[in-house]
Amino acid sequence: MFGKLFTATVLLGISWVLCAQQSGDSLEKVIDSLSTTQTQIVYSDDFLKANSIIVDRPIRSIRALKQFLYNLDYELTEVKDHVYLIRPVENSQQLMQSPIMAIGNVIDTETGYQIVGAKIHFNTGTDVEVVNNKSGYYLTIDDRSKLKVTITAPGYNPQHDEIDFQSQAIVSRNFELQKSPEALENLYVTTSHFDFKSVNQANQSILTRDELTATPHIGNDPARAVNKLPGITSNGITARSHVRGGKQNESQVVLNGLALRNPYHFKDFFGVFSSINLSYVDELSIYAGVFPAKYGSYISSVMEIQSSEPSDDLFVDLSLGILSSHITLGESFNTESQYLVSYRSGGDLLRTELFNIEAGDPSFDDLFIHLQQEFDDGTVIKGNLLHAKDTIKLNLVNEDETARAKYIDNNYWMSIEKPINENLNLKGLVFFQSNNTNRNGDLFDDELQGSIFESRKTNTSGFSAGINYSATKSLAFSLGMMLKSETTDIKYTSDFSGSDFLTEILNPNQINRSRNHRFKNSGIRKSLYGNVRYKFNNSFYGDFGLRLDHQDWNNETQISPRMNLSFFYDDTLTFRLGLGRHFQDQHIDGVLLEDEELMYFEPESADIAIFEVQKELNNHYNLRTEFYYKKYNDVQPYYENLFIDLHLHPELFSDRIRVEPESAFSKGVDVTVSGYYDQFNWSASYSFSEVKDVIGGDEFLRGWDQQNAVKLNLEWFWRKWQFNSLMQYHTGWPRTLINDSEGELIIGNRNGSRNKDFLNLDLRLSYDGMIKGHKAKYWLQLNNALNRKNQCCSEYSYEENDEGDFVLINEQKDWLPLIPSIGFDLSF
Template structure:
């Protein structure tokens, strides 16, 4: 079963393992060869074989010297006259080879594994390659096999406790925060607006899952090296070419993609290039209803070169381009948008010694957004908007790391120069009796054109100290300042502290406290709602306590409790009844939420069954509550979900792999039309989606072919998202209100192929 991002999950197999006390997973002798090969999928390896060549009753004859990887596979196959033939990167075919000699039994101890990375922070999930086993919850191979709409990388976060997802947007709310409180970082650069179709709920990010080697996800309590966000961090890194030539071509319902990875100059240089193009716009012409045509694409390139044994340089470019036209079902509203984003950054890494290193990152970001929208409802309302925005960001960041016998230091400084240009125009006329009988006629005219410019500066220091055999401490401080917003906030000082106590070889207790500030980004002015000034910096305090334990039966458990207190939070605008509209600022249910403070608290449980034969699995449960403090009253935030459960199971055997995952959470708060002053006092019905993915890998004369079938919301459940109201006057003059409930995604099937060679 595919293990979801950082989410361990308990299945019946895990329970059975606990009850019978089966702790002999580390011994290979006597176990089925097929079982061991399938377990190695957890390391990102795929082995293709037939049941005739590797029958299920074929057993490991002797304890191998290797403990993992391809060498382990070779050792258990060799006594049976079998060997491996490389098909493509990390894909091997099992073949008959009578010339293979039975290896002599080695007397030395098995190869030592890489030392475990010690993590002091709470709420950290490493979604990366399997070289730090204590914190692996999702390898790239597992990510490939997990159901995720549109192959979206960030949907892995939806499987973690603390995430509130609607199943459509690519980024969830984390522990009560808004999606804008999460920073997305790629190869050391923070990305601004890294989403396609961002005015249409951002269903896809610019992070192509085929180029992402791994992710670290912090749902709170992150160290001082990260700043200017209050809730979460997603820190992603790209793959590195590991062979002279490697190529991919992919085609599925959502994307056409290509990737090339090369090595040159005796492996001193590496080049990675990828590109994606959306197929959704092409498929839209076959839909029964012509609601619109979304087109988007992105490309990424990275060139690395090792100047010497101690010095390395890299150049990264990430480009995205969007164009979308959409019309509502009644043909009364339309919207179109174009977005163009350019990220370019270079890094210089130098190792001063085995214990000291530095990294310099220089970056340029260019964001261009254009949007037009109109509404034409005869006798009710008419108008439109033209909205243009451009931003430029130049950045320079210096990072340093010094490792000692008992102290590890990380410290650095960063500066950015930011400029922005807003050109927002809107004109609307609302006729008498709209939206309700008796409503007066009114007109709305806005012309806002602020042009902010200025600087962001920051500095941080983070230290990790081994106090004793059981106690470890990590502490840090950062300071941030902004000048582009014209405010007088001064410097924001953010202390952070995390401690870890080791109860035993398999049990650790962690606690974190920290202060986190978030300024309003140069690109985040709410001009669409008539706001042309930046708000003061927001603040959140996190307090987290956690317990990690690993059981003999291959089950990992994590339990965390957290509390977040928000202060000086920005006013925000929401549409009370229907967030799925093309022209949100023109709707009658658009309201200002002016909360001075907020709080979120919760309890989270994650359990994961590590690969056991062909099976693996995960389970998570979270209880949480997120509230705004408005005029002395606690009001639920619109993404509050009291109970959330994620469960999944994965199976793999030879060329086959399959995953079934289910996500459930309490229905989100909503507002009744009859009492709109009591905002979010009612709830929608619960949300539940069952998703599945099946993949078959074929060995070709050149490379390998992955064929997959996937279905989202397989049970076709109507998960309510919004309500549309109509007001009618009956013959007797009385008013009658009718409502139509709309839902999130219906059943969405998908299929695709990926050729790797």
């Protein structure tokens, strides 16, 4: 605790000192403001770091800029009509003695946008390369001749051209590049795939890390930020989600190629945050349909996350917030070596006088380290560490519960990518993971008493390997395997005594329910997968995959065929069809500890069909429609509380029931319309869905079914201000009622009624500034800004009134109230 307070004090002190300094626009912004269609100002990042120089005076003219630069030992020279060059003073005199140079820009042929980072190669006795930066490019030579150049940029066809200096010494020349056709192995074919970094072939919108951060959500958490997507729902308390009707444990999280086990803070206490800090996330993709064959052991979705790659300069991202704070730093020593470190801490401020909370002592920490080395032959080796730790001490006197817990998760992994040639690529990964849980608690109600203790240690180690081979321009193969060793050691004790009126109705013969388990096991998990991608013609592509999984502990083998087809009717219209079978088995520590006898069940399977249509309506509007159907078989039993599960230890309460479906199904349609402008973006989605368990031949709604759902996301930019809002509406979740019929208590059909409709509005306002040349962001966020009381569940009691009659009392519980948060982010 004292170490965290010291760290927070130091970080806060740094930010205060920096905030106290005089701030202004960067030189880069000044140059941009003076550059117009008639005036071009160029310079090289090699000698002028314009984004790190703060201008301490108004500069509204070329003359004022020239004077400011002169004080910094730079010279601004007009080398051609309305074309200005910034150079150090010692170099500018030499330049003007023989001003043979070319100035211009590299732009996209289709869009007309500048291609920052494009390279211009030429040879004047030695190979020379210049880079097109935000101000364009310039190059100099010694004699007046024709210069042959080659212009390249990632994702574009190279262009060979020449610059003629014979007729004039200073040439202004722009180059246009055409985008290269999408490589077969990189083409987006999978249904229900949401890429949060780049535009794909189906005109999916761009959503960068900054935009994910701007999406109103709690805790700088990528798992929460994706709730803006249709088909993904959560109760707001937990970072876990239900994806298209699936249970919360049906979603996989993959970080830099490693599948993480339950990567959430406060695991048994609603899983409030994920253990991944959004500040180091570069690319985030969601697969919510028939996902590629390389992913297995989960049914509903895969969240694939790639960490950022630092630039050449050291960067530091510092954030101070009420709920959590973090610091992220990274650097690329050269083009081959880089590192990234991120530390986040939260929960401590809840124990200060800032909040009137006397419930207890929750805190969490996570640490991520990424190291990367690239070699001359293209081989890339990456090392990663993800550490997460939680400490919980809670004393909910009003709820008659106490809890103490400690969680420590460690993930270590190293990967290697080796290109053999332009058509063949090899990948390998070795890993070790440990998950340690220690929790205990008590229930001390007047009628019910109970205690719980759990100690769980699970270790996983193994390796995976894969090969990607492009046989022709129309045919590509991928093959892979994984071998994983899993061990677990579990001690679990729960004691339950006493009874209330629910006990007499639900479990009249189980007044005392106790469990005492000591469970140890070890085994090997083996996986094989293969995928064939085939280009039938320029418009029609297909992925055909097969996956095999086997676990020693249940001696079961699962065969999972998958197919995704994409038809690109034209540049604006795409059709996709996905068909496949996903399996989900129990991990070696996935036994149901509430059962009297611990066992492994048949792996659960789901047959999935997805049909998707994407249409670019015009330059500003996109339409996406998806129809889906999931048929579950061999559904594994699960536990839930019939009336309320907002407990620290829900398994100790008398409304706890075991749900044993024979099968289940989920079906629905998601429609999303989005609009994109320079300063205003929006998206609106509507979902119609149904998810049910089949028990004894009868259909029952699952507790998270929401027949109608609407999500509206708005983004507005004005100068240095940014405003974001996310409105979510859905039909109230199902609930089970108790009725008092002339003194007789009758429990209605399970999930036979509904809560009132859910409506939530989250708002975020931020301001971007500069502090001594460094980017600063001040933000204010309101979750549930309307402070709406969205019904969650019912807490029933049966009490005697003043007249001596027993009456049924229904106390309605609500989801999260208004949660304000404020923070400060600094990047340098």
